[in-house]
Amino acid sequence: MxxxxxxxxxxxxxxxxxxxxxxxxxxxxxxxxxxxxxxxxxxxxxxxxxxxxxxxxxxxxxxxxxxxxxxxxxxxxxxxxVRPSTGNTASTPQSxxxxxxxxxxxxxxxxxxxxxxxxxxxxxxxxxPSRQRTPKINMMLANLYKKAGQERSSVTSYKEVLRQCPLALDAILGLLSLSVKGAEVASMTINIIQSIPNLDWLSVWIKAYAFVHTGDNTRAINTICSLEKKSLLRDNVDLLGSLADLYFRAGDNKNSILKFEQAQMLDPYLIKGMDVYGYLLAREGRLEDVENLGCRLFNISDQHAEPWVVSGCHSFYSKRYSRALYLGAKAIQLNSNSVQALLLKGAALRNMGRVQEAIIHFREAIRLAPCRLDCYEGLIECYLASNSIREAMVMANNVYKTLGANAQTLTLLATVCLEDPVTQEKAKTLLDKALTQRPDYIKAVVKKAELLTLCINR
Structure with missing residues (x-):
């Protein structure tokens, strides 16, 4: 040898x-x-x-x-x-x-x-060459193309992954995130679903995440709940995490926290989604729980963005904005696609008076998560903080048209209308609509109280 x-x-x-x-x-x-x-x-x-x-x-x-x-x-x-093979088989093993x-x-x-x-x-x-690309090469290319904004090339690469490995679920999510129709994606998996027993859930799973990526939170929640109720998929950590995130996006923080807690009990080493969970706990003032969560996550891994974001939320809601800024920056360094890290850093910059820098971070968060309302809320708060009411109004109207007339978008538009005496009557109409849809929506209740206070003080 x-x-x-x-x-x-x-x-x-x-x-x-x-x-x-x-x-x-x-x-x-x-x-x-x-x-x-x-x-x-x-x-x-x-x-x-x-x-x-x-x-x-x-x-x-x-x-x-x-x-x-x-x-x-x-x-x-x-x-x-230059030296063609002489037919000596001894060279074959070496090659x-x-x-x-x-x-x-x-x-x-x-x-x-x-x-x-x-x-x-x-x-x-x-x-x-395309013919020599393995599934992992196509998957890496798809992710890189997506990050670079080359959507057509990304879609082609994800489809090639699915052609070679039709059960590559992350590739399916990649296609759905690039606005490929759920029906088209499902058609690429139909043969494998029919040929393997106990895969009938996959078409429903694809439908659920198609709703997720079109921002239809209500139908996404209902579809995932129908999956989660099936005995074979009950207590799946990924489905519970998705439900928690969807409830959060829908503004139902109570159910979001509940689902995060269920997922955490099933998997004590869970990291994914814990940044959102920590943020929700911090917003509720449960700072001791946030601190404990951060310590636990750091013990699991300090190479993920989530522990840094959770600790940053603790600092932010303790009004230590400089430290929150540092922790948010560290999280972005570890994962430049962490939406929660961008929102944390943006909020810290805004509260430190560095509004223009904050705007850059909120815009990047919107680019990464165009269906998340909290990204738009952060940007609009920056516009209002810098008295750019016109820009705030344009953005709020765009969100209202893009994400639909639900309690959250109605309240966001009303928030901007409250800033101008001319549009305060419109704010009242919008808030009444929001509270008709969801009487328990706290933000709408708070804004209605602000409006009534303004009317009394006139």
Whole structure:
């Protein structure tokens, strides 16, 4: 067994630190004596060394070694073309051992995403011919295209994932989030539903999340509840988390907290959605519970945005805005797509008087979550704080038209109308409509009280 084969075996066994030390020494030896290893052996050493760097999270260094490996592979391919096979079968096992060039490119793309160099990640994956792209490559490309705003390319890549793996549920969610019709997505899974027992729930699941992504909270809640009541899917943590989030979006904080608590009891290590849960607890003044939740989440993982957001909510509602700003920024650093982190940082900036900076964060939150009313509320509060009543009115009217005439949008529009004596009568009409729809909607009740106070003080 050659020394390179020993390195390969250690890599397969997950002995990354050992691989890094030995491959580094062997590559130095190769540099000092180019004849020491064959071109294919040097290619392998570079890949295994780069893999060990990737494992140590030295992504920039890993990229440089992967690049060298690809250059070496290119030289190796040219050599093999110049020297065609002589039919000697002894060379076959060695060629089978060579690390996949496609896998190397995927690892490079992973490094680029960790370095927040998404354009480079897209470029390296785009260079792989379509027919050679594995499902994980298409999934990464779909997510990268979506983040870059290249929606058509993203849809194509998600569909390719589903063609290869029709039960890839995250790819289904990706398509629904890009406004692909639920019926079209369901048609891509119909064959697998019919061929496998106990998958009849999937078409209902797709319908539920189609409602989620069109902002139809009521029908989404009803559909997920019908799924959750089925004995086989009862007490599913993901469904409970989705219900909690939907109740939150619908302004039903009581039921939202209840569902978050049920999910948390089923899975004490749950992180997803806990940022929203912490925010709701903080709004209710349960700061001790928020502090305990933050500590528990940090014990689970400090590499997710949620614990930082929860701690930030504790600081924000304790009126420590500078600390809330720092914690929100840290959460965004860990996950730039965290809507709750953007809202936290935006609110902290607004309360510190840095309204224009806050507006940028609320706009980004709207881009990421166009169906969440609280993102628009934050932006409108910024406009009102800077006396930009016209901009606030335009935004409130847009939300009213986009998300429909429900108690929340009616109250938001009424909130802006209250700022101008000319439109205060309109505010009364809007609030009456909101309270007719939902007599228990607290925000509408509060705004109606404000309006009555204004009328008394005239």
């Amino acid at each position: 050659s020394v390179v084969e020993h390195v390969r075996e250690m890599a397969s066994a997950g002995l990354h630190s050992n691989v890094r030390l030995l491959s580094g020494l062997l590559l130095t030896m190769s540099g000092n004596n180019p004849e020491l290893f064959s071109p294919s052996q040097k290619y392998q050493l570079l890949v295994y060394h780069a893999d060990s760097l990737f494992h140590d999270k030295e992504y920039r260094n890993a990229v440089s070694k992967y690049t060298m490996a690809l250059q070496q592979k290119k030289a190796l391919s040219k050599t093999s073309k 089978q051992c060579l690390p996949s060039e496609i896998e190397v490119k995927y690892k490079m793309a992973e490094c680029y995403t960790m370095l927040k160099q998404d354009k480079d990640a897209i470029a390296i994956l785009d260079g792989i």
